[in-house]
Amino acid sequence: MESDVLDFRNALEELAPFRCDPATLSNCSSYSDCSSTYPHQECMSAEDLVVPACSSSTTGGTCNALWSLRETDVRIPAALAGGPLGNPTDPQVMASICYSKLAEPYMIDNYKSGQQMYFGSAHGSFRMIPARHSQVCGLYDPRRRPWFVAASSGPKDVVLVMDVSGSMDDYGRMAMAKEAASTIVDTLTVADRFAIIAFSGNATQIGGEGKLMRATRENKERLIREIQQLQANGATNFYAAFDAAFQAINKTIQEEATSGCNVAVLFLTDGAISTGPGEEEVIDLVNERVVDIATNHDQTTTIFTFSLGDKADHNVTKRIACSTNGIWTAVDDYADDLVSAMSSYYKLYALGLGPNKDWVAWVEPYRFHTAGKMGTSVSAPVYDRSVHPPQFLGVATVDMWMDDLEKLLGEDATSSTMLERF
Secondary structure (H helix, E strand, O other): OHHHHHHHHHHHHHHHHHOOOHHHHHOOOOEEOOOOOOOOOEEOOOOOOOOOOOOOHHHOOOOOOEEEOOOOEEEOOHHHOOOHHHOOOOHHHHHHHHHHHOOHHHHHHHOEOOEOEEEEEOOOOEEEEOEEOOOOOOOOOHHHOHHHHHHHHOOEEEEEEEEOOHHHHHHHHHHHHHHHHHHHHHHOOOOOEEEEEEEOOOEEEEOOOOOOEEOOHHHHHHHHHHHHOOOOOOOOOHHHHHHHHHHHHHHHHHOOOOOOOEEEEEEEEOOOOOOOOOHHHHHHHHHHHHHHHHHHHOOOEEEEEEEEOOOOOHHHHHHHHHOOOOEEEEEOOOOOOHHHHHHOOHHHHHHHHOOOOOOOEEOOOEEOOOOOOEEEEEEEEEEEOOOOOOEEEEEEEEEEEOHHHHHHHOOOOOOHHHHOOO
16 A cells, blocks of 8 residues: 555656646646546446445446546535636646646556545645545545645644634634634544643633643544534633643653654634733743753644734734744635635645655544445655755545455454554
């Protein structure tokens, strides 16, 4: 499996220097998962794949949906499909589709039964084989899937720090924050550790025991439920928020429960400090803790701050990020997408993985949506290595059913011993 995805990655990278050629950009018509009829489509057998929405007694069990092993298809999220007939209008999205079209012959020639093969671009397009129609169009964004984030960012410790003060009730901000936090948690894999800090006048870690936890499916689902229960109320205490975040990080490191890699603190607020220590004390605290983790534990901490709405104190959040070589982002209440802004933090780490050509990422076994069978995915980041530094283009992935692995290892795909292998 790992050699398969690395070979696929190599094929994509060999094509990268040609992605901007006029011939590439002018000859990239592709089949859509929503509206195309595939020239070589055929019936899926139940042994290959089951699509419950298409399966019925009228087929006699001989055909439950159509697919093609001789074409690839392209999917894009609805937010990118603003052109005629659901086509993209963003030049970078269009270019990414044209680039991945170059890999179609490789994908057709190297497809193996039971192993879907696909490429998710950094701009949101997605090309896969076998080609088959989506049950619901426009919902799939590869950049928000665990296999994509795992391959593009590597193992990491992630602490989400969420403002739940009273002003978060304004303009639907609380709902946006919950959606963004839930999306980020959902993209994590078992190689990651995470925690959620909710703050207003005080700060509390939700669903945890004072440290980061492993991002298993069970833990992620539980924390997402906790996030959805948060209510906006109270003042705004930046100092308490960061203090709680770093206490959780330090306890995790001391108990040797960390991923051992990068630490990301994602801090979201819509306001200004209204209680607790002031701006300078907050910045001093953050700097001291970041330096301590780097000096004593050899881990790099990056602070990502997000100012939501025009009432947020942009100056403080910007200073907090910039003083630690982090990243600050201002997000408008109406014009911007908080989910996209916050879930794009992985892009910074993608830059650092470029020199490591052997890097692959596995995800925890999960039940495939269309088949109802347990499977897993192995992924590798794709770069244009003809430029310096290498430019991140997307993620190559190969899926597999767990049946053969279960037989080989004699373990159930959902068992704790199987989970420890990922």
